[in-house]
Structures are given as structure tokens and as C-alpha cells.
Amino acid sequence: MLSATYDSLLVVVSLLVAILASYTALDMAERINTTSNLHSMAARFWLAGGAVAMGIGIWSMHFIGMLAFRLPIMLGYDAWITALSLAIAIAVSGYALWTVSRPELPLRRLLKSALFMGIGIAGMHYTGMAAMRMNPGIDYDPLLFLASVAIAIVASAAALWIAFRLRKNTPHVKAARAGASVVMGVAIVGMHYTGMAAANFRTGAICMAAREGVSPGWLAILIVVVTLAVLTIALLTSVLDARLESRTAKLARSLAEANEELTQMVLHDHLTKLPNRTLLEDRLTQSINKASRSNSHFALMFMDLDGFKAINDSLGHHIGDRLLVEVAERLTGSMRAHDTVARLGGDEFVILVDLVKPDDAMPVAEKLVEVVNQPFMVDKHELRVSASVGIAIYPEDGSTRHDLVINADAAMYHTKRSGRNGYNFFEPSMNANAHNQLQWLQDLRVALERKQFRLVYQPKFRSPDGPVMGAEALLRWQHPVHGIVGPDEFIALAERSGLIIPIGAWVLDEACRQMQEWIKLGYSDWKIAVNLSALQFADPHLLDVVTAALEKHQLPASCLTLEVTESTAMHDTAASMQTLQKIADLGVDISIDDFGTGYSSLLYLKRLPANELKIDRGFVRDLSDGTEDAAIVSAIVALGRTLNLRIVAEGVETEMQQDFLTSVGCDALQGYLMGRPMPPEQFLQAIRPLQEAARQA
Incomplete structure (x- = not known):
């Protein structure tokens, strides 16, 4: 018999390749398991790629082990038979990965799969040995031959069980896979070298593939380089895909949480968390x-x-x-x-x-x-x-x-x-x-669409009696049955139904349009005032509506005043401050309407970005010297002066009220005494005589 030796370096390399191939197989099993549908294209891709990577790894370990084998004769390997052994390795690897990707792995299936896989690996090994085409042929020791096949079957069973158990990404699974890869690698190497030990070569035997086949010298280098490249690429692809999947899962969780939070905000009351x-x-x-x-x-x-x-x-x-x-x-x-x-x-x-x-x-x-x-x-x-x-x-x-x-x-x-x-x-x-x-409510829903709303304008006069400083836009409903309907009769219904939002947007747009018309006529120093309802003030799109109206009509922001009631401004002060500041940043004036009727903290009031205070008509109506209302009005004017705010009194209907409000320092007056609310076509005709009288005075 010919005496055989082994290259120790290549033996070590074969062991390392076996361990690396085992780790790749375990990692591929996880990637296949993470796909939601085992019949999907992604699962098939990972199964095919894993089979190729794992098959090349096992086959190359076998071939590096054969290349480490030395005989005192020239050796070579038949290319086609070598390729057949590689195909067997890839097929067996694909079957193994498919087996561990199943939802369950009962003992009967495990033993059946291990038998098939073990025979397949042994077939790959002995097909590779046949690629040397020895003459006379190789004599195999029956006991060692059977031992190698048994080792292959046992190693396959262990590998399948380990891969099935470690296919999920659980804590410490990476370390467990590393240890399992060493065990699997040693078992694969043990099977190979047991099979090599079973081979006996007769004295005088020659290798028929030494001349026509592939020489082992450069083949060892090629196989090592290609194998390491394939396994490295497979592992890197798996790791990168796992990270991408982890980030995708994290993003999906974040989106789900954000969607849940958004749904909570949209469908629930922000204060009580009850359904809205x-x-x-x-x-x-x-x-x-x-x-x-x-x-x-x-x-x-x-x-x-x-x-x-x-x-x-x-x-x-x-x-x-x-x-x-x-x-x-x-x-x-x-x-x-x-x-x-x-x-x-x-x-x-x-x-x-x-x-x-x-x-x-x-x-x-x-x-x-x-x-x-x-x-x-x-x-x-x-x-x-x-x-x-x-x-x-x-x-x-x-x-x-x-x-x-x-x-x-x-x-x-x-x-x-x-x-x-x-x-x-x-x-x-x-x-x-x-x-x-x-x-x-039904009539109100179609009123905007049918253009039934009108704006009338009440002039504001510089105290005591002119000139005109601008106007306040007041809403009227031209009802087809009931005629002119005042806001007191439908605003509450509009608020409760939510229709106040589109109605308020129309009022703002129409008031800006009318103010631009007056600017073209030379009244560029006027301001147009528009009331904001509580629901409209809380609308998150309010700033966009204001900006759009100003841009649409090319109206300078300084010509617009938005009136917010005191109770609205003081409700949820943090949010109100933020909204008012954004409005003020546009250059729009802010007026605190109905001042004195609500509950205001002076701490918040002084921080409001307001330009104007409007004294409620309730205080003006019963005004006379020495009354409680007179004291309140005087206090409000003094407060406004301290905060550098314009003071406007509304509801002025008598000359006594006019004289008193002027004497305490009101900047502007508004009321029936000086001008009732009028359609725009009558507005200029009505105020021109008043403007002339103010200039002559």
C-alpha cells in the first residue's frame, strides 16, 4: 500500500472552513425564518443563496482536506466528477435549510432528514474521492467506511437540531451559534478524515486524472479564496439584511406608535381623553x-x-x-x-x-x-x-x-x-x-355654497369723533325665507356643528378683499377687524388660512386686526400664547375683545402679543360718572395704557358715553352714535361727511 501523509496547514484550513460554513448555515437559517411567508420570493432567495454558500463551504472543506492528502505519486482531479460532488453538496445544503425552516421539526422528520443529509454528504465525499480516477481503484476499509457514513448521519442530525433551535434571533443567540459552529465543524471534519482513513491505495497505483484533470497545486489556492469570498459575502449580506430588517422593524414600530398617538389625538378630546x-x-x-x-x-x-x-x-x-x-x-x-x-x-x-x-x-x-x-x-x-x-x-x-x-x-x-x-x-x-x-342646521350647511352670507362694516373712529381708523367686519346671513339673520341666531349652531371653520375662513377672505378695495381708493391707513370664534382660534390650520387670505388679496398684514375674546385667549394659555405669537409674527394686529368680562391673569395678559383691548359693550351701556362700570372702564383704560395697548370702546350710543370714554383716555370708539354696520357700497358714502367734519374741526 502507498504511504499517505497530510499537509497540517491545509488540515487546519479545512477545519476553519468547516466552522465558517457551519456558522453561515445557522445564520442563513435565521434569515429564512424571519421572512413572513416561506413561499415568498424573499424566502426562496435566501434558501437558494444559503444552499449555494453552505454547499460550497462543506464541499470546499472536503476538497481542501483532500488537497491536504499526500501520496508519493502525482495526483489530479477530474473536473466533471468534482463538479458533480459540488452539486451534491449544494443540493444537500438546500434540503437541510428547507428542513429547518419548517414550523416544526418532530423526531421522525429529524431522523429521516439526518439520514438523507448524512448519505448525501458521504456521497459528496466519496464522489470527490472518485474524481482522482485511481488505477487500480481505491480499496475502502468496510468498518471505517461505515463509520464515516454513521458520523455523517449523526453530524447531520446534530446540525439540523442545532440550526432549528438557533434559527430565531433571541438574546445571546450569536454566541450560541459561534459555539455550535465549532461543534458542527469538528463533526464534519471528523467525518471527512474518517472517510479518508478508510481509503487504501495499492502499491503501483496511478492517478488517471493527474494529466487530464485539474492539478492540486493551484486548485488549493483557488478553492480557499473562492470559498472564503463566497462565505464572507453570504455572511455580510445576511448581517446587512438583518440590520436593515431591524431598522425597518424599528421604523415600523415607531410609525405604528406615531399612528396610534395621532389616532388618539384626532379621535379623542385632548383634555379629558374621552372620545370626541x-x-x-x-x-x-x-x-x-x-x-x-x-x-x-x-x-x-x-x-x-x-x-x-x-x-x-x-x-x-x-x-x-x-x-x-x-x-x-x-x-x-x-x-x-x-x-x-x-x-x-x-x-x-x-x-x-x-x-x-x-x-x-x-x-x-x-x-x-x-x-x-x-x-x-x-x-x-x-x-x-x-x-x-x-x-x-x-x-x-x-x-x-x-x-x-x-x-x-x-x-x-x-x-x-x-x-x-x-x-x-x-x-x-x-x-x-x-x-x-x-x-x-341644514340651511346653514348650504348657505356658504349658495353665497348667502354678507359682510357689513361698522366704522371705528379715533376718539372723540374722528377721523375713521377702519372698520369691523360683521357677519349677516341673507336667509331665503327669514331674510337678514344676525350672528346671534346662528353662530352658536355653527360652532356646535363645526361649520364655523369654513364660515370663518370665508369672512376672513372677504374682509381682506374689501380692505384691498379701500386701499386702492386711498385709505391705506385703515385697518379691518375680523372676529375669531373660539373653535376657529383652536383650529390648527388658522395660520395657513390667515396667510392665504393676505397673499390672495396682496393685503399688508398691518392692515388686518384679528379680534379674540378674553375668555378664548385665556383658555389653555400656553397654546393661546403660541397661536397669538405666530399671528403677531405675520405682522397682524391682535385685539382682546370683550375685555373685563372674563377671568384674566395679569401675568399672562402682559405676555400676550396683543396690540389692542376692546372694552365690552356691557360696561359702556350703563356708563355714568360715579358708577361701578365707570370705575371698571377707568381701570381697564389705565391697565391698557400701562401695557402700551390701544383702547377701543364698543357699543357707544350716547354723547355722554362718548365724552366719558374720551376723558378717561380711550383711543378709539365704535357704536351706533357714530355709525351703524353698513354694506360696503354704503360705507364710504356714510363716512365721507364725517371725515370732512373731522378735518374742518
Whole structure:
């Protein structure tokens, strides 16, 4: 027999390649497992790539081991048979990766797969040995041959089990894979060298592939370089994909959290965290659909807090807000989990309650009134409010969302008119008012589209009687049936329905257009004043609406004054300060309207970026020397002077009021004494004589 030797360096290299191939196989198993669908293109890509990388790794370990083998004769390898052994290695690797990517790996499947894989690896090894084409052929020791096949099967079983167990990305899995790769690599190498030990070469034998085949000298270098390149590329691709997947997953989680937070903000009241109008409408629609299918009942209850405004005005909005939160918690705690408690705004709450029969609404309403009647402790204040509740039952009191809302609202107002602190079911006698409200709401929805709104303008005069400083734009509704309708009759309905937002945007746009017309006529020193409702002031798109109106009509920002009521400006002061500052940064003037009627902290008032204070007409109406109103007006003027604000008094109707307001230092006056609200075509005609008189004086 020919005496064989081994190149120790190549033996070590073969072991390292086996370990690296094992680690690559374990990593590829994770990449295949992370794909959501094993039949997807991504899973097939990783399976094919992993099979190629793992197959080349195992095959190259085998061939490097054969290249480390030395005989005292020239050796070579048949290229086609060598390629066949490589194909066997890739096929076996693909089968192994497919096996460990399955959801489960029962013992029977494990043993069956290990037998197939072990025989495949042994087949690769002995096919590679056959590539030497020895003459006479290689004699194999039967015991060592069987031992090598057994080692291949056992090593395959261990490798499959380890790969299946370590295919998920869990804590410390990288270290576990590294250790497992060493075990698997040693087992693969052990199988190979056991198979090599089983081979015996007769004396005088020659290698038929030494001349025609591939010589081992450069083949060793080529195989090592190519194998390391393939395995390195496979590992780098896997690592980069894992990082990309991790970042994608993190981004997806962040987007999901942001979407959840946005949904929470859009569908819930920011103060009480209760469902808001939008979410309530959706749940009301669902309740109608459910009750319609099952012929069941539910109650829609409107609840308004009696006495809340007095608390809010006397103790401040921060106390009022905390009281609303306390009320919301009590209401939620007293209702069932599947019932809905929503807040529409202010002190208005709506409760949706599933009923077995209509009469079941009565104890629920009694419970609501009772829990609200209990005293509240807010910031060491013992506060008491009561509840006025109106109840509409589906389908008896309405089969549509609008009918139920209007009827429950009507029942609630009936409770208020009847003495408050109680509840009333909707009755047909309330229908006239309810349907009247509904008709007004329907008319209001189309009024803007049909161009039924008009603006009239009331002049503002420099104290005492001129010249004109500008005008305040006042809204009127040219109703097709009721004629001219003042804002007092429809603004509250517009606020409650949300229509005030588009109506307010139209008012702003039309006022800017009219002011630009007056500038073209030479009145560039005038200012146009526009009132902002509380809902409009809270609109996140307010700044965009103001900017768009100014740009559309090329109106200088300094020609526009936005009037915000004192109570609106002082509600949620942090947000109000931010909104007002953004408006002021545009160059638009800010006027605090109805000053003196709300509850203002001087600390916040001095920080407001306001230019003007408007004294409420309620103080001007009963004005005379020595009265309480006169003292209040004098104090407001003094305060405004201290804060460097213009002082405007509205509602001036008598010369006595005019004289007093001038004497205490008001900068501008507005009222019926000097000019009523007029359409724009009459405005200039009416003020020209007044302008002339002011110039002559």
C-alpha cells in the first residue's frame, strides 16, 4: 500500500472552513425564518443563496482536506466528477435549510432528514474521492467506511437540531451559534478524515486524472479564496439584511406608535381623553347599524353641567379644566365598558348606552345625575355642579344620527328650562323646536355654497369723533325665507356643528378683499377687524388660512386686526400664547375683545402679543360718572395704557358715553352714535361727511 501523509496547514484550513460554513448555515437559517411567508420570493432567495454558500463551504472543506492528502505519486482531479460532488453538496445544503425552516421539526422528520443529509454528504465525499480516477481503484476499509457514513448521519442530525433551535434571533443567540459552529465543524471534519482513513491505495497505483484533470497545486489556492469570498459575502449580506430588517422593524414600530398617538389625538378630546365628536359620530353610526339588524334599542344622552360657567369664570380656566377631567373620570367609572362617554366641548358630554328595553335608560340617567351631584375636590376647592340630561331612544326618537342628536339636545334644553339638575326623555311636544334646529342646521350647511352670507362694516373712529381708523367686519346671513339673520341666531349652531371653520375662513377672505378695495381708493391707513370664534382660534390650520387670505388679496398684514375674546385667549394659555405669537409674527394686529368680562391673569395678559383691548359693550351701556362700570372702564383704560395697548370702546350710543370714554383716555370708539354696520357700497358714502367734519374741526 502507498504511504499517505497530510499537509497540517491545509488540515487546519479545512477545519476553519468547516466552522465558517457551519456558522453561515445557522445564520442563513435565521434569515429564512424571519421572512413572513416561506413561499415568498424573499424566502426562496435566501434558501437558494444559503444552499449555494453552505454547499460550497462543506464541499470546499472536503476538497481542501483532500488537497491536504499526500501520496508519493502525482495526483489530479477530474473536473466533471468534482463538479458533480459540488452539486451534491449544494443540493444537500438546500434540503437541510428547507428542513429547518419548517414550523416544526418532530423526531421522525429529524431522523429521516439526518439520514438523507448524512448519505448525501458521504456521497459528496466519496464522489470527490472518485474524481482522482485511481488505477487500480481505491480499496475502502468496510468498518471505517461505515463509520464515516454513521458520523455523517449523526453530524447531520446534530446540525439540523442545532440550526432549528438557533434559527430565531433571541438574546445571546450569536454566541450560541459561534459555539455550535465549532461543534458542527469538528463533526464534519471528523467525518471527512474518517472517510479518508478508510481509503487504501495499492502499491503501483496511478492517478488517471493527474494529466487530464485539474492539478492540486493551484486548485488549493483557488478553492480557499473562492470559498472564503463566497462565505464572507453570504455572511455580510445576511448581517446587512438583518440590520436593515431591524431598522425597518424599528421604523415600523415607531410609525405604528406615531399612528396610534395621532389616532388618539384626532379621535379623542385632548383634555379629558374621552372620545370626541368624530369618534362619537362613528360609534353612533355603528350603534344604529347594530340596533337596526337586531331590532334592539340604545339611548343617546346629552348632558350639560349646571353651574360650571360660574366656577370657570370665578376660579379660572385651570380649575375649570381640572373639574371637567374629574367629571369625565366619574362618568366613565359609572358606565359599563362597552358604553361610550364622549365630550363634545366645553361642559357638554354625550353618553351612548345599550338597552334591553327603553325604560332601562331611566336608572342610567338617575345614576349620571347622582354621580355628578356629589362634591368635587379640586385644588383644595370643594366644587358642586349638577347635570341636565336629555335622552333620545333609538328608534322611537329618531332613526338617523342627526335626528337622535337634535332630539337628545332638545330634551336636554327642556331639562334646563324646567329647573335643571335632572333628566327628561324626548317627547313629541319638543319636536317643533328639534326640527326647527335641524332645519336651521341644514340651511346653514348650504348657505356658504349658495353665497348667502354678507359682510357689513361698522366704522371705528379715533376718539372723540374722528377721523375713521377702519372698520369691523360683521357677519349677516341673507336667509331665503327669514331674510337678514344676525350672528346671534346662528353662530352658536355653527360652532356646535363645526361649520364655523369654513364660515370663518370665508369672512376672513372677504374682509381682506374689501380692505384691498379701500386701499386702492386711498385709505391705506385703515385697518379691518375680523372676529375669531373660539373653535376657529383652536383650529390648527388658522395660520395657513390667515396667510392665504393676505397673499390672495396682496393685503399688508398691518392692515388686518384679528379680534379674540378674553375668555378664548385665556383658555389653555400656553397654546393661546403660541397661536397669538405666530399671528403677531405675520405682522397682524391682535385685539382682546370683550375685555373685563372674563377671568384674566395679569401675568399672562402682559405676555400676550396683543396690540389692542376692546372694552365690552356691557360696561359702556350703563356708563355714568360715579358708577361701578365707570370705575371698571377707568381701570381697564389705565391697565391698557400701562401695557402700551390701544383702547377701543364698543357699543357707544350716547354723547355722554362718548365724552366719558374720551376723558378717561380711550383711543378709539365704535357704536351706533357714530355709525351703524353698513354694506360696503354704503360705507364710504356714510363716512365721507364725517371725515370732512373731522378735518374742518
